[in-house]
Amino acid sequence: MIDNYGSIIGEKEIIELKSIAEKLKGKKILNVNSTFKGGGVAEILNKMIPIMESMGINIKWDIIKGDADFYGVTKKFHNALHGVKENFSAEDFEIFLQTNNKNIEKINLDADIVFIHDPQPIALVNAKKNNGWFWRCHIDLTNSDEKVYNFLKQFISKYDACVFSSPYFSKTDIEIPQYLIFPSIDPMSDKNKELDDKLIEKVFFDFNIDIKRPIITQISRFDRLKDPIGVIKAYKMVKRHVDCQLVLAGGGADDDPEGAKVYEEVLEEKKDDPDIHILMLAQNDILINALQRGSTVILQKSLKEGFGLTISEALWKKKPVIASNVGGIRYQITHKYNGLLSNSIEGTAHYIKQLIENPEYAAYLALNGRNHVKENFLITRHIKEYMLMFLTEKNKDVIYF
């Protein structure tokens, strides 16, 4: 399976990955999170584990189990760690601990390396012996509720190291080593693999979008933080000078009352412009892939963003991207080098015009973007860094293989 990536990252990279994997042979690695399906952690583990197994690594994946009360508490933890005000009782913390303790009895935690993902199973570390324990935190802890953070900190300090997706997500009072490992995209997945031109054309034809005229696209759920209204306003500024179409495509918001409201607001802002296409889509990765590939310019005009992997997805497809200068987007785009960072609706409109009117410049940014993603945001890099972390030795900055 790892060999399938050779045509993308090169055979030398594959050899390097295999040689690192070789050093993990004989070691048992166990991943633990709270679900096999749904959410970013499960998605990445589902892709990573078969690749690591294909390199001969003994890697397993288990989940903790809890009742509704436990998940009620962890949901509150999740919100509080994001800075949302929640009330906690002593019983909440007790439920959390008891469930983790019950799972300690059920899960075999004797692997050489135990890799815990997110807060739900964090207290399993109480079963730590002489094996290596690592904690992956996908949450931005900077505005976290002190009570919850201090409760979790007693467990964090027992780990050998922890991992964050952004340096801004970390806290300065964590005393164990903290690694920065960015999320990644899988270039072989339906969302990112190469598509036949005819399929792309058909998708646009089916949506009644003219693929021969410039298309500006933002892929994101209908959420105020993704600023879909701002996107339409920017498009309208551009439209006064340049012929173009706008595609706003996102997932269903049936279970999200605010999402439905935002969707209504977007339709209202669209008015009767036939060149604005608002697409409420069911989960369909091939469709998203085609929409990105057939577009002239990709936008991600978020007001707030965790990491925003849609940027890397677009850059991987050699598309010029204009994105807001917020959050993890700044790691994916260096302004005027491999994309454009905007701070306003006016700026976004200005850059859209630049890219549509200057296809050579757009192609230059897009090509740099593709190379940047290839070197920094593919799943193979992600796997490599996890393997290296498992192979780190205490107090050694330089390690000779």
Added chain:
Amino acid sequence: MSIFEFKKNIHLVRILNVKAVNIDELIAGLEKIPANSVYYHTHRFLKQHQSVSPEPPNDFAYWIEKALNMKKLSEIVASVNILEFGKLSELKRKYIEVIKENTTTYERQKKCAANEEFVFMGCNTFIVSTGQKAENLSEFYEKIKFIESNSIYFHIFESRLRLDSNINDFQSWMLENKYGKIAEEMGKWDPYNMTVENLRNKILNLIRKHI
């Protein structure tokens, strides 16, 4: 002749427990961090964008301009000639010195916006063999033609500072094997201002004159 073994490095990035919201805190952070953090912040862009240099300036300069809007200071910090320093500790002192010399007490207290603070980072370095070796100058020339760019990066940039030496690995091997002229010529170059691929071509052009 001695054998030259082509190696390369892989970095695993560490977040340090040090952040800065203004110049005062940047100076305090520089005082506190290990030398390898200075290496990380002055070479990260080079490593990440080695295929399409000229690269943006170092992280300190970039942050000073983007987060604090201090363009002149940014330019001065970016202009520090890394080649003049054989030791990272000396390079670190130089950054502290130029930042102090070019700011007033008032300027040093000007804060960046929320979520734009400078986060000090460092890295664990894993040094691995590429499996390629050269036993003489002709072989060296042939290997340079095709060796992965990361290996050239490692032997030119990282090994020099990691070993606290004034010369890079290629120069060192040339000197050891009585190719002083090649080493001397290489010593005149500023590799920070060219892409790794241009550097490869420059090395090839130079060696071609001697074989």
